[in-house]
Amino acid sequence: METKHRNQTLGPLLQNFPRGNFGHSVLDNFTLFAANAIVVLVMATVFFIAGRARNEVYWDSWGLANVVIGFALLTFMFERFLPDVLTTLLPNSLLVLGFSLRWQAARQFEKRSAPRYVMLLPAVVFVAFCAVPPIYNSYASVYSTVNIVLTVLAAGCTFEFWRNRSDRKLSRTGMIIAYGVLTGMFAARTLQGLLATNDMARHIPDDAILTIHLSVALFHVTASGAFALALAYERDATELRRLASRDGLTGLLNRSAFETRATALIRANPEQPFALAIFDLDHFKRINDLHGHAAGDHTLVACAQAFDETFDDNAIVARWGGEEFVALLPGLSSAGATHVVEALRAKISRLAVPAGNTVIHPSLSAGICHSDCGSRDLDHLLSHADSALYAAKKSGRNRVEQVINAAA
Secondary structure (H helix, E strand, O other): OOOOOOOOOOOHHHOOOOOOOOOOOOOOHHHHHHHHHHHHHHHHHHHHHHHHHHOOHHHHHHHHHHHHHHHHHHHHHOHHHOOHHHHHHHHHHHHHHHHHHHHHHHHHHOOOOOOHHHHHHHHHHHHHHHOOHHHHOOHHHHHHHHHHHHHHHHHHHHHHHHOOHHHOOHHHHHHHHHHHHHHHHHHHHHHHHHHOOOOOOOOOOOOHHHHHHHHHHHHHHHHHHHHHHHHHHHHHHHHHHHHHOEOOOOOOEOHHHHHHHHHHHHHHOOOOOEEEEEEEEOOHHHHHHHHOHHHHHHHHHHHHHHHHHHOOOOOEEEEEEOOEEEEEEEOOOHHHHHHHHHHHHHHHHOOOEEEOOEEEOOOEEEEEEEHHHOOOOHHHHHHHHHHHHHHHHHOOOOOEEEOOOOOO
């Protein structure tokens, strides 16, 4: 099955190479198809290995997508051996299914749902559409249809990665570009099919557009695979940094991270007022002794949630150790700091934490030192806030005390 129009300008050097449906020799479009098939199947192997090592489902989806796309490419390479019905439907259906799996993998990678029936729908719709005689009898219509579907799927993958662009990861930008360029290429091929006449040969057109498309596809397969691995690495590195700065139980900052961030904020805003507060859960040892350490952990988590709900996003809050917490509250006056800490104390006093057949009603004592008391040194303020906390506990607990003067 030969292409109707071939470029006859190649020199005699290439004329002895075998010819087929693709290109002028095995060194051009056929070779580009082979290169794409090899790279996509190699990347499939890499994705499957990553899936075994990391136990994350999207690697398997990406690997399976690449296997299906690889078989589609091989089918295009040897389509002259297929009957007309398979030449029309098989490679195109595999390509649609492969990119549907790519979309599913992109959704899974971004932690969004990807129902299987939605993933299968484009291939089913494509086959059903091509079953209509006027469409099936015109390869230009089949060609336009498949490229419309592929444009939508590639654009969908681009959109999935673009939606989370706020993380500003360089690899994400690479993924967006890789899928965006391929989307543009599918759109160009759609236009080619729409402008073609019905005498288009019943196989993929062997022309300069195919050469450009295969070159773009090779870039896409290589870039999207590399950037997917890099993006996963960047995301893991970010998560490891987050975990290193967080308390494992409550999710609040740990002591080291608090000291680093609080010191940086104070130095970066030398004129901004702020308050430093230290908190202690009253009689926490009694909670552990009476109800068990699991109940104590549940109480700490409930209190940490109360901190998140009470303080705004500018506050720096940490679990200081055991049943103690600390917070730096920027932009508040002395009276404003007392008001918001008192609101937290009242909120915690209303908590009812389940513990077996009973509930725990925790309470909290707090000590505050404000920056207008004569010091902006973190250690100095912590010392005086701790003194105010001691005063609150000595005065009966479940109360807030503020130091009057922190000057040395």
